[in-house]
Amino acid sequence: MRIFANPNYNFIKWRWHALIVSVVIIWAGVASIYFRHGLQMGIEFTGGTELVIKFDTPTDEQHVRAAIDPISHDAVVQKHGTADQNQISVRLQDVPGQTDSLDKDAARVQDALDAAHLGGFKIIGKNVVGPVVGEELRTKGIWTVVASLGGILLYVMFRFRFTFAVGAIVAAFHDILITLVMLSWFHYDMTLNVIAGILTITGYSVNDTIVVFDRVRENQRLMRREPLDQIINTSVNQTLGRTIITSSATFLAVFALYLFGGEVLRGFAFTMLVGVITGTYSTVFIAAAIAMILTRRPPSPAVGVPAVKGKKA
Secondary structure: OOOOOOOOOOOHHHHHHHHHHHHHHHHHHHHHHHHOOOOOEOHHHHOEEEEEEEEOOOOOHHHHHHHHOOOOOOOEEEEEOOHHHOEEEEEEEOOOOOOOHHHHHHHHHHHHHHHHOOOOEEEEEEEEEOHHHHHHHHHHHHHHHHHHHHHHHHHHHHHOOHHHHHHHHHHHHHHHHHHHHHHHHOOOOEOHHHHHHHHHHHHHHHHHHHHHHHHHHHHHHHOOOOOHHHHHHHHHHHOHHHHHHHHHHHHHHHHHHHHHOOHHHHHHHHHHHHHHHHHHHHHHHHHHHHHHHHOOOOOOOOOOOOOOOOOOO
16 A cells, blocks of 8 residues: 655654754653652552452442542552453552551541442452562563663664664654653553553564664665765655554554553553654654764755665555
8 A cells, every 4th residue: 555656755854853852842751750759650669559349230430439539549440350240440559657558448448438329349359569569560660671772772783783773772762751751741650551561662663663774774775876864865755655554553553442441551552652653753753863863974965865666665
């Protein structure tokens, strides 16, 4: 399927504008995160209590959330199990200095639900995540992201060249920072699902970037007399149709997951939505531009896209 017959957009011309926009968004987000004392952490990282409640009749999670709100504004309420089981899980963050939080939290939730008159129910499951476990999960999550970026750097450096590897890592790191900023601005907690989403968008972004870099490598053999910026611009245009089709299909699938996946997948789906958009943006404007800048070759006075036969996205 071809979207563009002969795309001839001068992406390299807008590389500095794109970089400035990205830097402004990232710094604004970092400032907001700093003044808010960091990202909001989920129960997996802060520690807390998870309760599974079985109701006698179907009960909407919004009613349960409203009932529990007076005792915990940060409680996470979501469906548990299948729809016919009438089960809802409630997660409460740990209270510092409280050694018997499991029983106390269960009693507080039970009293709040009794006061709301939501019908018969019973607590069928209790689980507590201690602060030590939360700290371990947070450390492992950070090292997982760092290890994935290191592996990407080595892979791209081995397959292409060092400047291309740096471009891919900068683009991936750019996508992670933009995603963290959006998670902060839209008040999403940092959970293991969000970490999984960040790792997924990292791989997605690098995959798109490698497609462009592979076309650049091919065109360097076909366009040996052309400057690097013209080769990169040609390569981006040739893969533009493929990039848009892939990104659009992924976006629609993730958007459906965001709408219908429920509360448990909401953070993951939102992370993926932001990642698909920023990953496409960084593929077109960031990765190859960084690689070109690091080669220290000034762009030609007028970058065009010469026709290269036999190369279509």
